[in-house]
Amino acid sequence: MSRVAYVNGTYRPHGQAVVHIEDRGFQFADGVYEVWGVFGGRLADFDGHMTRLHRSLNELRIPIPMTREALKQVLNETIRRNRVQNGIVYLQVTRGTAPRDHAFPQDTAPSVVVTAKRVDTAKGEAMAARGAAGVTQPDIRWGRCDIKTVGLLPNVLAKQAARESGAYECLMYDEMGLITEGSSTNAWIVDENGKLRTRDTQANILKGVTRTQLLDIIAEEGVELDERPFSVEEAKKAREVFVTAASTFVMPLVSLDGVRIGDGKPGPVATRLRAAYLEQADRDAV
Numbered sequence: 001m002s003r004v005a006y007v008n009g010t011y012r013p014h015g016q017a018v019v020h021i022e023d024r025g026f027q028f029a030d031g032v033y034e035v036w037g038v039f040g041g042r043l044a045d046f047d048g049h050m051t052r053l054h055r056s057l058n059e060l061r062i063p064i065p066m067t068r069e070a071l072k073q074v075l076n077e078t079i080r081r082n083r084v085q086n087g088i089v090y091l092q093v094t095r096g097t098a099p100r101d102h103a104f105p106q107d108t109a110p111s112v113v114v115t116a117k118r119v120d121t122a123k124g125e126a127m128a129a130r131g132a133a134g135v136t137q138p139d140i141r142w143g144r145c146d147i148k149t150v151g152l153l154p155n156v157l158a159k160q161a162a163r164e165s166g167a168y169e170c171l172m173y174d175e176m177g178l179i180t181e182g183s184s185t186n187a188w189i190v191d192e193n194g195k196l197r198t199r200d201t202q203a204n205i206l207k208g209v210t211r212t213q214l215l216d217i218i219a220e221e222g223v224e225l226d227e228r229p230f231s232v233e234e235a236k237k238a239r240e241v242f243v244t245a246a247s248t249f250v251m252p253l254v255s256l257d258g259v260r261i262g263d264g265k266p267g268p269v270a271t272r273l274r275a276a277y278l279e280q281a282d283r284d285a286v
């Protein structure tokens with residue numbers, strides 16, 4: 001089946017879905033994006049991602065291109081036209097097309113692109129049951145990683161480093177050796193004392209929507225959480241390490257830079273949180 005993308009008001013086959021060469025997303029990475037999980041053809045964590053999208057746009061002073069309801073319709077229509085039951089939908093909004101000049105153009109309409117793709121859930125479940133490998137690298141990103149921009153080159157390099165080591169994710173660390181986040185995920189540990197920890201979002205990281213959902217689940221379950229950074233060394237000595245994102249839910253890492261984590265198998269906390277997240281995301285999808 002051929003895939004269909006939404007581009008600035010029309011649905012087109014992927015091969016014909018194009019933006020202008022002077023789109024500022026292409027020339028300056030002057031744009032933002034969101035990724036929603038799709039459960040049974042419906043959007044998971046709709047409000048959380050929509051709220052963060054508006055925040056990212058506001059921070060960069062890119063106009064909000066359409067109402068929440070209109071955007072929801074476009075996302076759902078793209079899912080429908082691509083017959084995605086389980087997968088992801090990707091939205092990108094850039095400042096639009098204008099002759100190349102670093103400063104903002106006047107009166108330019110934002111560009112909006114939406115794509116949807118199926119994900120092999122069995123493959124993700126198998127990886128979660130087995131556990132994945134992680135590596136670490138210095139975080140070389142800019143100072144506004146709270147904004148979900150399409151300027152992802154350091155993240156691309158980090159993910160590529162993981163791939164070249166046969167690993168799934170690369171956790172990045174700051175100049176103090178404290179882990180910031182994964183190349184496309186937030187990072188968590190159950191430390192050697194059994195305390196669940198994830199870095200606070202005052203620091204230079206993305207406030208993951210999956211992370212926020214998990215905070216609610218954790219509070220409901222009465223599990224104690226310490227929102228405090230942890231070092232690469234602490235992660236290597238931890239009982240569990242896992243990462244979270246809309247695309248991967250909760251994914252246990254069973255090794256880091258070749259060092260075995262815990263007993264080398266997914267731990268009970270990650271396993272339980274994954275099940276709880278999947279149940280909630282499916283139940284609340286719209």
Ligand code: PDD
Nearest residue numbers: 035184185186206208209210245246247
């Ligand atoms: N990435 N941190 C970074 C750097 C990310 O790129 C992402 C998401 C997350 C997790 O955020 P959320 O839980 O809202 O998905 C954290 C998406 C999935 C991506 O780039 O494909």
